[in-house]
Amino acid sequence: MADFEYVSRADAAKLKKGPKPPADLSHHFSRVTAARQESKIKEFYKYFMIPGIGNLAGGLPNATFFPYDTLEAQIAQPERFKPTPNDPNDPSELAKTLAATTLKKDHDVTAASHITVPHASATPNPLQKIDLTTALQYGTAQGYPPLYSFLRQFVREHYHPNVPYLDGADIILTNGNTDGFAKTIEALSNVWSEERDWVGDREGLLVEEFAYMNAVQTARPRGLQVVPVKIDLEGMLPTGEGSLEDVLENWDTSKGKRPHLMYTVTDGSIGQNPTSGTYSIQRRKEIYAICSKYDVIIIEDDPYWYLQFPSATGKEAEARGTALTAAPPPHKFEKSTGYEFLDSLVPSYLNFDPDGRVVRLDTFSKTVAPGCRLGWITAQPAIIERILRITESSTQQPSGFVQAMISELLIGSQPAAAEFAKKSKAEQLTFSGWKADGWVRWLAGLRGSYERRMNRMCDILEEGRFQLKQGTPVKSAESDWAVISKTKMYSFDWPRAGMFVWVHFHFETHPLWGKVSGPKLSTALWVYLTTKPFLVLLAPGLMFSPTPEIADEKGWQYYRLCFAAVSEEEVEKASKRTVEGVRGFWLIKDKKELEDIEGAQNAQQMQEGLMDLGMNWAC
Numbered sequence: 094m095a096d097f098e099y100v101s102r103a104d105a106a107k108l109k110k111g112p113k114p115p116a117d118l119s120h121h122f123s124r125v126t127a128a129r130q131e132s133k134i135k136e137f138y139k140y141f142m143i144p145g146i147g148n149l150a151g152g153l154p155n156a157t158f159f160p161y162d163t164l165e166a167q168i169a170q171p172e173r174f175k176p177t178p179n180d181p182n183d184p185s186e187l188a189k190t191l192a193a194t195t196l197k198k199d200h201d202v203t204a205a206s207h208i209t210v211p212h213a214s215a216t217p218n219p220l221q222k223i224d225l226t227t228a229l230q231y232g233t234a235q236g237y238p239p240l241y242s243f244l245r246q247f248v249r250e251h252y253h254p255n256v257p258y259l260d261g262a263d264i265i266l267t268n269g270n271t272d273g274f275a276k277t278i279e280a281l282s283n284v285w286s287e288e289r290d291w292v293g294d295r296e297g298l299l300v301e302e303f304a305y306m307n308a309v310q311t312a313r314p315r316g317l318q319v320v321p322v323k324i325d326l327e328g329m330l331p332t333g334e335g336s337l338e339d340v341l342e343n344w345d346t347s348k349g350k351r352p353h354l355m356y357t358v359t360d361g362s363i364g365q366n367p368t369s370g371t372y373s374i375q376r377r378k379e380i381y382a383i384c385s386k387y388d389v390i391i392i393e394d395d396p397y398w399y400l401q402f403p404s405a406t407g408k409e410a411e412a413r414g415t416a417l418t419a420a421p422p423p424h425k426f427e428k429s430t431g432y433e434f435l436d437s438l439v440p441s442y443l444n445f446d447p448d449g450r451v452v453r454l455d456t457f458s459k460t461v462a463p464g465c466r467l468g469w470i471t472a473q474p475a476i477i478e479r480i481l482r483i484t485e486s487s488t489q490q491p492s493g494f495v496q497a498m499i500s501e502l503l504i505g506s507q508p509a510a511a512e513f514a515k516k517s518k519a520e521q522l523t524f525s526g527w528k529a530d531g532w533v534r535w536l537a538g539l540r541g542s543y544e545r546r547m548n549r550m551c552d553i554l555e556e557g558r559f560q561l562k563q564g565t566p567v568k569s570a571e572s573d574w575a576v577i578s579k580t581k582m583y584s585f586d587w588p589r590a591g592m593f594v595w596v597h598f599h600f601e602t603h604p605l606w607g608k609v610s611g612p613k614l615s616t617a618l619w620v621y622l623t624t625k626p627f628l629v630l631l632a633p634g635l636m637f638s639p640t641p642e643i644a645d646e647k648g649w650q651y652y653r654l655c656f657a658a659v660s661e662e663e664v665e666k667a668s669k670r671t672v673e674g675v676r677g678f679w680l681i682k683d684k685k686e687l688e689d690i691e692g693a694q695n696a697q698q699m700q701e702g703l704m705d706l707g708m709n710w711a712c
């Protein structure tokens with residue numbers, strides 16, 4: 094008898110040990126996306142790159158006619174801002190120093206360095222060439238080659254080194270996460286119209302109960318049904334009433350197809366905008382398992398990943414005198430990111446994604462500047478390939494100006510060896526760029542700066558949560574005692590990530606509760622806070638209510654406070670003014686006084702205006 098067996102290639106692949114390829118999820122592609130063919134013009138680009146080729150084929154303008162000779166800038170050193178400890182319970186001297194650091198200027202690290210993007214670089218290698226001749230020319234849709242290759246390597250080796258499927262994830266550059274989301278939705282959903290289509294064809298998008306509305310506004314006009322899932326501080330509930338499992342398991346097909354897409358802001362509800370919670374690793378695994386069971390694609394929008402605040406839980410417990418629940422032991426992955434700071438963060442869904450059903454959106458908007466309009470998508474190669482096709486016939490590529498500037502910042506110019514040798518020592522030093530180490534140090538510095546602001550704001554809000562009133566004792570025997578009544582005006586959780594404090598106002602404790610409706614009280618508070626001497630503008634919870642039902646039921650009870658946009662001093666002042674304003678508002682007992690708050694009558698309209706502004710600001 095033969096000591097071997099014949100097996101098919103497919104079965105042989107199954108028998109192989111080690112990572113498996115990602116699942117074929119092409120049944121999720123929209124009709125338009127599935128029908129897209131590779132742009133023929135772009136296929137030529139690899140030929141353009143052949144050194145010395147006489148290019149008579151493309152319709153490219155001549156680079157000598159670009160009016161920019163160079164692009165130059167003064168840039169920060171990556172150490173400009175002080176980090177905070179990764180572990181707030183770390184007793185080491187270094188951790189103590191970091192924890193005590195203020196934002197006082199340190200002249201050594203605040204000095205700027207100069208960068209120049211030359212018109213033409215002598216470097217022949219396109220992966221190292223950063224110059225205006227290539228950056229301002231038409232280019233490849235996946236991104237400017239040096240930046241694409243730097244980011245791809247960085248993402249695979251340092252951001253998400255534990256992607257479990259064979260050969261790992263791929264990336265494509267975008268014009269930021271708004272663009273990344275629009276393209277992902279275009280790739281994975283069909284437009285549905287009530288007049289034209291059968292309800293059974295209507296697709297759905299699962300979102301957190303309070304959500305980043307720009308995404309909702311992208312999905313809704315396509316006819317997608319926006320389906321909220323109940324949340325707690327971490328994010329979506331996996332099980333229980335209103336949870337992800339509940340929604341999917343008990344889906345009523347008369348309302349449309351069971352949703353096959355989920356939009357989640359994983360950091361701050363890890364970085365969640367607006368609620369600033371954090372999905373733990375355990376929660377991510379549970380959510381992922383449900384998505385895998387019901388074949389749902391996870392779109393992870395994560396602009397705030399690096400803004401996870403390890404001090405929040407302890408400080409909150411300390412401020413409230415509550416017991417600190419022991420943190421679960423840190424999750425050990427097979428591969429380290431190579432950086433203590435990145436290892437300390439709760440990692441992306443990509444790291445728990447054997448199926449390849451996670452599409453992750455990253456942006457430079459919060460790490461460099463929103464005006465860059467630059468970001469990238471990370472996902473399994475087959476999904477990235479379809480988004481590449483969409484990019485080819487829409488934005489083509491992010492702006493060459495920004496790609497050149499960010500390349501210079503991160504990678505630095507790479508002059509040809511002979512050219513480099515001729516430069517003085519000082520000049521050679523300017524050719525460095527931040528590199529991976531500098532980039533991670535920059536992120537850690539930003540985390541430190543925002544974490545201190547968050548703590549400042551929360552300290553002040555914490556003190557002002559209750560209205561304290563001294564009453565007169567009823568019995569004469571108690572006349573030596575003061576009677577203090579404590580009215581809880583609002584509550585909040587110290588943000589575990591992100592840029593926001595999500596405050597729940599308890600209007601039911603207001604003296605006018607029962608005489609004036611809750612939503613009216615809420616809008617009056619909002620206007621009252623904008624008046625002198627308080628002068629603070631909060632983002633209404635209505636702005637983040639994905640359905641009219643959620644807006645009516647509870648959206649009006651919440652306001653979002655951002656501690657990022659104003660200076661550290663202003664965070665303190667504005668937080669104090671907020672607390673004073675809320676206190677003043679809770680003293681209003683006369684309905685007439687409430688009606689006299691200037692503009693309160695039109696507040697609803699003003700809030701709607703602000704919502705539009707919020708949409709336009711995409712924040």
Ligand SMILES: Cc1ncc(COP(=O)(O)O)c(C=O)c1O
Pocket residue numbers: 268269270271272305358366394396455456457458463467468711712
């Ligand atoms: C959750 C979330 N996604 C996306 C964005 C917008 O990102 P971008 O500027 O990269 O388009 C923001 C901005 O505030 C955000 O909070």
